[in-house]
Structure formats: structure tokens, C-alpha cells
Amino acid sequence: MKSFKYSILTMLVLFSASSCKKYIDVNTNPNAPVTADASALLPPIQAGMARGVWYDSRYIGQYAQVWGSATANNIWDEEGYSPASDSNGEMWRTVYFSLGQNITLLWQDAIPKKKWDYVAVGYALRAWGWQTGGDLYDHMIVKEAFDPTRLTFDYDDGSVVYAEVVKDCQLALNYMNLAIKTDNLIVSPTLAKGDYMYYGDRSKWIKFIYAILAQNALHQSNKATFNADNVKKYADSSFVSNADNASVECKGSQSGDSNFWGPSRGNIGPYKQSDFIVRLLDGRIFTGSATQDTTLDPRIKQLISQSKDKVYRGVIGTNGDPNATDANTLIPFLFGNGVTTYPTTAPYAQRYIYNDNSRGVLMTYGEVQFFKAEALYKKGDQAGAYAAYINGVNASLDFVSNPPQATALTGTKQAISTAAISAYMSGPCVKQSAATLTIADIMQQKFISLFVWGSLEAWADERRYNYDTNIFQGFSKPGTLYPDNGGKQVYVVRPRYNSEYIWNVPALKSFGALDPDYHTKKPWFILP
Known part of the structure; x- marks a missing residue:
């Protein structure tokens, strides 16, 4: 800082006051405008x-256990x-x-x-x-x-x-x-x-x-x-x-203007899907079953990847990759399981937000509905909470089914069928009445809806509940x-x-x- 100060003082000695005003006006840049149009900023x-x-x-x-490292500790x-x-x-x-x-x-x-x-x-x-x-x-x-x-x-x-x-x-x-x-x-x-x-x-x-x-x-x-x-x-x-x-x-069009999670940037390669998200999507958390059922949630194929043996696995806390030799937990699905080139056929061309031209998501309708569901549940308005909860789940399914991207590359617009959505909404992972709704149902469906793009909000939720594993039932405190x-x-x-x-x-x-x-x-x- 001193050297800068002294160089300015030296210049002031070399030039007269009028010269300084003409040539050393630090408030005017002769090579660029001082102000810019708002539309350019x-x-x-x-x-x-x-x-x-x-x-x-x-x-x-x-932190939120959306994903983890393949390396232990x-x-x-x-x-x-x-x-x-x-x-x-x-x-x-x-x-x-x-x-x-x-x-x-x-x-x-x-x-x-x-x-x-x-x-x-x-x-x-x-x-x-x-x-x-x-x-x-x-x-x-x-x-x-x-x-x-x-x-x-x-x-x-x-x-x-x-x-x-x-x-x-x-x-x-x-x-x-x-x-x-x-x-x-x-x-x-x-x-x-x-x-x-x-x-x-x-x-x-x-x-x-x-x-x-x-x-x-x-x-x-x-x-x-x-x-x-x-x-x-x-x-x-x-x-x-x-x-x-x-x-x-x-x-x-190229890496510099591409979606962060797209293949051109390759930013997501070091991260592995968490055991938490796997068990939410395969139904084990919602049903209490010890057996993985990959037919329950139609979002599973859009969001995460299978092992070569067709089993979904995720990393657990600081334990590292449970099947490192199989690359089973790679995100996104596009580049797991031996896929090395950018697919252009359905359904791969519309894989959630993993395309180069997918929009950078900041907030969604589903997220806001879960805001409302949680607040009304806390108030004791079970009916209002349930209506907002159903809106949030439906919005998440729609969001995954119709990815937030520009023009679809190929294939049908809807990545998840209407029948599959209907089956999920009437199935065991979604509560069928206001009377049976719990705060865990709201928060864990919200966690799914935030997958990949909403990690900051997911972490805010976990902290608000002090990492309560009765609410976030798949969250494991690091060993x-x-x-x-x-x-x-x-x-x-x-x-x-x-x-x-x-x-x-x-x-x-x-x-x-x-x-x-x-x-x-x-x-x-x-x-x-």
C-alpha cells in the first residue's frame, strides 16, 4: 500500500496542478464509460x-448430505x-x-x-x-x-x-x-x-x-x-x-455459459449421491421397509444412478464410497455406468437439470409450497398443511418431469408419465390424509424437491431442526x-x-x- 501512495505523490511533484487535472483525473477513465446502462449491468x-x-x-x-465424497474422511x-x-x-x-x-x-x-x-x-x-x-x-x-x-x-x-x-x-x-x-x-x-x-x-x-x-x-x-x-x-x-x-x-454453447451441473463443465464428477437421497427415492424411509423398491418413485431414474447390478447405492457420511469399483454413485446419471458421450435420445436428453442449457435454479414453486406446508403444520392447521404438502410433491414431480431447460434436444417433453405420477401420489411414499401427515413427511419430500440445486435451503432446514433424525430420518451424523x-x-x-x-x-x-x-x-x- 505504501509503494502505491508514494508513486502518486511522486507524480504530483512532476506535474503542475493543471496537468494533474488534465491527465491524472482518477475519477475519469478515458478508455471506458464512467456509468453503464442498467441493462448491461x-x-x-x-x-x-x-x-x-x-x-x-x-x-x-x-454438510446437508445431498451428496458426499468418494474418499473417506x-x-x-x-x-x-x-x-x-x-x-x-x-x-x-x-x-x-x-x-x-x-x-x-x-x-x-x-x-x-x-x-x-x-x-x-x-x-x-x-x-x-x-x-x-x-x-x-x-x-x-x-x-x-x-x-x-x-x-x-x-x-x-x-x-x-x-x-x-x-x-x-x-x-x-x-x-x-x-x-x-x-x-x-x-x-x-x-x-x-x-x-x-x-x-x-x-x-x-x-x-x-x-x-x-x-x-x-x-x-x-x-x-x-x-x-x-x-x-x-x-x-x-x-x-x-x-x-x-x-x-x-x-x-x-460452451463451458463458460453452460449450466454448472452440465457435462461441458464436469463440476459434479467428484461428488457421489448420498445414502440419504437413495433411501428417500427407493422408498425405504417412507415405507419402513428394509428392501429397496425402485418402482415407487418415478424421479429416481432422473435424479440418481444405478450400479451395474441395478442396485442404487449412496455414500454414508465419512465412510467413503460403498462400491468404489463400480462407479455406482456418480452424479449425474448421464455419465455413470460407462456413458461417456452426451446422449441425444430420449429419455437421456431431458435428464433433469444435467444438461448444458438447463437453467440455473434459485427458487421454485414446490419449495414455496413446502414453506407454507411447514408453517401451517406448526400452526396446527392440518388441512391447510396437507393441501400445500400435496402441491409441493406434485410440483416436484412436474419439475423433474419437465426439466427447466431451453429447447428439449429430442424425445417427448414429459420425462415421467402421467400414470407414474398418479401412482406415486396414491402410493405409500405420500400421505393420503391430513390426519396422518407429519413434519418429517413435509421436510423429507422437500429435501427430494431440492435435490442438487437447493442444497443451501436443505441445510437451513436441517439446522433449524438441529439435525433431528426423527425428522430427517435418513440423515446420519458423521462417524x-x-x-x-x-x-x-x-x-x-x-x-x-x-x-x-x-x-x-x-x-x-x-x-x-x-x-x-x-x-x-x-x-x-x-x-x-
Whole structure:
């Protein structure tokens, strides 16, 4: 830092004051515009959202036992962390860099030009960032965030982060309603220029904002102030089908613009499907049977892979791959069992979200229905909870059957037959009455619906219930926990190493983030 300061001072000596004004104006870049159109800023912001979720899902998915490593005693399977590393710090980068000042720049263009829908989208994405980041990190920098005059920043606790979500959502709704009132358009061609989530559809943006509010309200389920009616209210104003799902377009033309889980990127190869998801999909958890029945859930062939002996197996905690010589637990199915080239025939061309051009999923209608089901169950409204639960299961089946991708490559559109869906809904894995519904039914069907893309939400659920295996009946506490854990399970992610543990150490020390077992501290949102 000193060498930079002295070089500037040296230049000031060499040039006169007028020369400095002409040639060394640090506020003007002669090679690029100082401001940018909002439509040019929004696409990389949205791409950054998907990137943040994708990259950190690799590690969070191991915490949540969505998948695991084929190698025994992997540190993430042990619910540990990687010291002096940015691993599992991508969402931090997303909130403060990918969104960060880019949203501020977006507003600098949008507000003077009265592009109220862009202003609204900026607040919606800020809210999404605070909600997602708050669930992972708990303590975050909110009040002093994006202040260019500061080099170090003080942290705020989770209550402040959660309140910021609500505030930004309300501002987003206010500005979006102002945009609609101004020109009476639901689909805005101006917003559509830069919007790769909803292509200018303001009504879907409003639904997404309400989905964030529903998630925010639900995640406070352990608080004395929890309000199930608010969750229901927000959910009812949110998505009404999978057509409303929040997702980001992936072109799939080459690795750089391809879906993270697609074959061109090959990111999912090191991860093996968990024993938890296998036993949910083969019916053993729901039926109590010791025998695998691969006919019960029609999603099983779309989501996970078989061994060569036609048995589905998954990794268990820190034990490693139970059948490593057979590559039986590879995700996705496309590249298991000797498949090495990209198939173009049905049903492989529509294998869930494993295509290069599958959209990057952020939130779904099914997920929101499970928000509502859980909240109403807690309230004691069994009938309302059951209706939402059935909606959630149906939505998940539809989501898997009609993958969120661009144009299907070949084959029929629907990957799962209507008859198979009907059989599942009337079978033993789905409760047939409100009276028999349990919270475990809701949470475990939600876990299936989140498979691959929703690891962050799955982990939030498990933590809210303190990893209760009466609710998450297939979750197995790791046989070996990371040494720094002191026998405790993981509850928070450490802030990003290279921005915080290098430059902001005193602030971290103020709330115990330097402690070896900091990642086992329970975050604000799950505490009473």
C-alpha cells in the first residue's frame, strides 16, 4: 500500500496542478464509460447469483448430505472447513462483489432515468443476497457495506441481516408497483433487455420478492415471534406454478455459459449421491421397509444412478464410497455406468437439470409450497398443511418431469408419465390424509424437491431442526467430525478468507470468528 501512495505523490511533484487535472483525473477513465446502462449491468449480476449458489453448493451439499465424497474422511463430510482458503466462500463474494457495487451502479443509471423496474430488481437481488448470505454466515457487514471510504468494516448480527431482507423487499415491491403504475405494462421491453431471469415480466418479479419474504419468515420458525400466517400470506402472493420459478438462463454453447451441473463443465464428477437421497427415492424411509423398491418413485431414474447390478447405492457420511469399483454413485446419471458421450435420445436428453442449457435454479414453486406446508403444520392447521404438502410433491414431480431447460434436444417433453405420477401420489411414499401427515413427511419430500440445486435451503432446514433424525430420518451424523468441531455439528460458514481473515481481523474477533470451533456456533435465525 505504501509503494502505491508514494508513486502518486511522486507524480504530483512532476506535474503542475493543471496537468494533474488534465491527465491524472482518477475519477475519469478515458478508455471506458464512467456509468453503464442498467441493462448491461443486470446480466452479469444475475450470472453471479447462480455462480455463488453453484460453487458453494458443492460444500454445503456435503454438510446437508445431498451428496458426499468418494474418499473417506473428507473434511466437508466431517462437517469441517478448509483453513486459509476461499473454499465455501463464493456466496460472500456474490453478495459483496457480484451484486455489491454493481447494483449501486445499476441504480445510478436507473434512478435518474426513472427505470423504476430496474430499481426494483436491484432491491430484490440485494434482498436475495442478504437472505442467502445471512442463512450461511449469520454475521455480515450490512450497515457499512458498500461504503467506498472504508478499508475495514464492522459486522452486524443475523437480526440486522434478516431485517434488511424485509426492508429491501418492501422497497422492491414499492418500485415495481410504481413502474407498473407509470406505464401500465406487465412485461417491460426495457427491463427485458437485461433480464435473463424473467425477461421483463414484472409480475413474476413481484412473485419472486414474495418468495424471499416467505423464506425469511419461515426461517425464523424457532422464534417466539414466528408468524405462520405471514408465511402463508407471502407464499400465496408468490409462485403459482413452476412457470414462475426463479432461474437464470444458461446458453450451453460452451463451458463458460453452460449450466454448472452440465457435462461441458464436469463440476459434479467428484461428488457421489448420498445414502440419504437413495433411501428417500427407493422408498425405504417412507415405507419402513428394509428392501429397496425402485418402482415407487418415478424421479429416481432422473435424479440418481444405478450400479451395474441395478442396485442404487449412496455414500454414508465419512465412510467413503460403498462400491468404489463400480462407479455406482456418480452424479449425474448421464455419465455413470460407462456413458461417456452426451446422449441425444430420449429419455437421456431431458435428464433433469444435467444438461448444458438447463437453467440455473434459485427458487421454485414446490419449495414455496413446502414453506407454507411447514408453517401451517406448526400452526396446527392440518388441512391447510396437507393441501400445500400435496402441491409441493406434485410440483416436484412436474419439475423433474419437465426439466427447466431451453429447447428439449429430442424425445417427448414429459420425462415421467402421467400414470407414474398418479401412482406415486396414491402410493405409500405420500400421505393420503391430513390426519396422518407429519413434519418429517413435509421436510423429507422437500429435501427430494431440492435435490442438487437447493442444497443451501436443505441445510437451513436441517439446522433449524438441529439435525433431528426423527425428522430427517435418513440423515446420519458423521462417524468422524472435524477435529476443530469439539464433537459439535456445523452450523455456520466462515466469512470469505481472503477478504475478511486477511484484512478485517479485528472485526472478526469481536464476535468470535477466530475461534477454531466458530463454524459450530448456532446462527441467530435458528435460536429461540
